[in-house]
Amino acid sequence: MNDNNLYKVGIIGFGPKGFYGFERLLAYLNEADILNDIQIHIFNTTEFVASGDVYRTDQPEYLIMNYANRNINSWVLQEPFSIASATPDFITWLTAKGHTNAAPGKYAPRAVVGSYLVDCYRLLLEQLPKNIKVITHIGTVTNMIKKNHKYQVFYTEGKRGAQEAVVCNKVLFTTGHHSFKTQKNQSDILDSKINFIYPTNEKLKSVNAASLVAIKGFGLTAIDAILALTEGRGGNFKKNDTGDLKYISSGREPRKIYPFSRTGLPMVPRNGSPMSETELHFFTEEIIAELKQDRSISFNCSLLPLIKNEFYFAYYNVLFKNYGHQFYFDEDFTVIEKQVKYFHEDYPNAPVFNWETIVNPFKEKSALSTDEVQNYMQYLIDEVKNGEEESPLMSAVATWRKISPIFNELYSFGGLDAVSHREFDSHYFGLFNRLFYGPPVKNVQKMLALCKAGVLDFTYAKSATISIDDCDSNFSLYMENGQRTEINYFVNATISRAKEGGFKNELYQNLLKNGLIREFENKSKTSYKPGCIEINKAGNAIDVNGHVNHDISFYGTPTEGITFDNDTLSRTRNDFASVWAKYVCGAIKEKDERIENYKRQEHVF
Structure with missing residues (x-):
């Protein structure tokens, strides 16, 4: 087939959201009975296709979900129905695989959820129509330019670092947090400063035993870091006579871990119970x-x-x-x-x-003590159990x-x-x-056990400042009252969100430079730029001139700031994937009809 007539669709970023877009596209193409050749190009930074880095399948089992089993389902029961003959929800899949923790209210390891996503993706590939070819590119997409009504997607392939390009007719972006900096600086290179903790086994391996570690943040990422440095180092949690957890040291964990954040407060934990039937009363x-x-x-x-x-x-x-x-x-x-x-x-x-x-x-x-935080955690645990x-x-x-x-x-x-x-x-x-959106109560119980064991220390939990000298890797935590502690390692366990002055990611900077997107600005009464791209209500890009570009769509995290709470696993929240898939299918069908009409006219003349 002439390559000009071959329709190519690109999906940039292929975690759960990329998979959802792919699944919907196949469903719409199947319903429309489109038989012409189509290529779907999948771009992902790692080999963890469909699971993405959040649910990568090589994670340790102690890194668990904060989303109960009952809430996880990769499929939607809506027309057009999936091309997959089997569409198991997570609990059905767990049971079939013989997992012991398949109960609706349990919290599975993130790696197990990743395996489920990968299996769901395989179900689609196994029943892929013969006219559709899927081509996977493992590398980092750095740029995209418009050329002759099509789009050249540039990516750096794998470890070789070779620059490649693929031409696509339509592109869906389901990348992660686009405000992450991709440029390395001195503080990124230092072993004593860790700016991003995943994968934990690799990123935290430089932290020595018996060291002093400061962790910025006390959310889900910080808990993952703390567990990686304790349970991940061979430590164990065992129930004592009262049913509480006790930490058994391995001797390989840090001597002290100092979490610090703006409020100094832990997240309210969850117990896996289903949503209550009680209705809202004031949001009528x-x-x-x-x-x-x-x-x-x-x-x-x-x-x-x-x-x-x-x-x-x-x-x-x-x-x-x-x-x-x-x-x-x-x-x-x-x-x-x-x-x-x-x-x-x-x-x-x-x-x-x-x-x-x-x-x-x-x-x-202005400051909190370890006892105050410890007592508050116990209070939360008791409340969650009720x-x-x-x-x-x-x-x-x-x-x-x-x-x-x-x-x-x-x-x-x-x-x-x-x-x-x-x-x-x-x-x-x-x-x-x-x-x-806190962790399972089990993880807060572990934090409390680490606190009682003297590993976790909340002396600097609230309003602490860390001084950093990139030249000699010296850090210290200090309070306004003059209290100070020297630190061996500094771990940034906060997740960057879109904010004013965003677009630090090379790809999004280039999209902006090329005029394919523009930054969203809320001009209601005054002005605020949340640091996100501007899209219409179908998820299509708004270009530099304010025009809607139906060829380019965004879904998931890239839409944060103009939309709210794009839950990674949700198939319903801000579902731009279905709108995108339906439009792409319509565009392919329209092009095929034009080609057929042209062929008929040629035959007549």
Whole structure:
């Protein structure tokens, strides 16, 4: 076949989101009964195709999901149906493979989830139509230019470093965090400073036993780093007589690990329970419709009061039940407050709802002690064990899971005013992540055991500063009160998100330079650039001149900032993949019809 007539589709970045786009494209092509030859070019930086680096299959088993088994499914039951004859969800797959931890509420190792994704990808390849060829390129895509209505995708292939190029008609970007710096600098090269911890076995191997390690952050990545330096070094966690975990040292772990972050707080853990049936009370259909009419929403004035009310009602709904009382909803919030007032008069020792105590119980403290953090972790563990049905705190926090998809609709494409958009990105995004998207309770129990064993030290947990001298690899953690500790290793366990002054990644810088994309700017009332690309509601790129380019689409992490919470494994949240696949299929069909018409006209003449 003439290469000009061969249709080529590129998918840049092939983790779960790339796989989802691929699966939908095959489904639409199959439904349309397209028989002409098509090439699908897959570009991925590593050989972990379909799993991506987050779920790479060579990870140690102690790195587990914070997403229960019941929530994982690589397939969607929607038309057009997948070309795969078998579409097992994760639990079905686990059971078939003989895994012992296949229960819905359990948390699987990330490597096992990666193996599931790879198997799902194989199911598609095994039933690939003969006219479709998949070509995989392992390397780093660095540039893309438009040429004659097509796109040259430039990538550096593997370890050889050879520059290659592939011409594509349509391209889907499902890359990771595009704000990561790809250029190496002095601090990246130093063995004593680790800027990115994955894969942990490789990136943290330089950390010596009995050393002092500072870890920036106390989220999921930081927990992975801490476990890699302890359990990953041969340490063990065993249950003691009270059922709590005790850490058994291997002698190969660091002497002290000092986590530090802005708040100094651990994430609220999860217990794997399904979402409760309780409905939201204040985010009513009428209020949501009214908010959608206002394309300049104030978070503090319009949304935060509703969120606080949902937390408040969920909290007291459980607290009242614990005391044998019924809590009644009323559209007039003062009526609800009166119920609470009378309740506390009858039960003065009952806990009182306080928004600030929930979101940051140590807000007024400039520093925290190890004992304070340790006691707070034990409190969270106890609350999580009680669950949403018995813990007012967990019931309140769980409301965000129901609010989140509604908030996504209101936030996306500049729905908030610019000031609110900036404030949410810089403060509330991290806050709600800490409250709801935390680790399994098992991992917090491990952190507590490490704390009691003296390995984990929270002396510098809040408001610490680290001094770095790249020339001689010296680090020290210090507080405003003058307290200081010399450090042997510094681990950055924070994940870079899109933010003002983004586009540090070479590929996205070049896309910007070539005019294929432009930076999104929220101009509502004032101005805010969240550091993300501008797309339309179908996920298509907006070019430098403000025109929609239907040939280029984005899905997943690259859309963060203009959309909200692109969960890596979700098939429904901000599903640009289905829109993209349907459009590409239509474009291929239209081109085939033009070619056939041209051939018929040639025959006539």
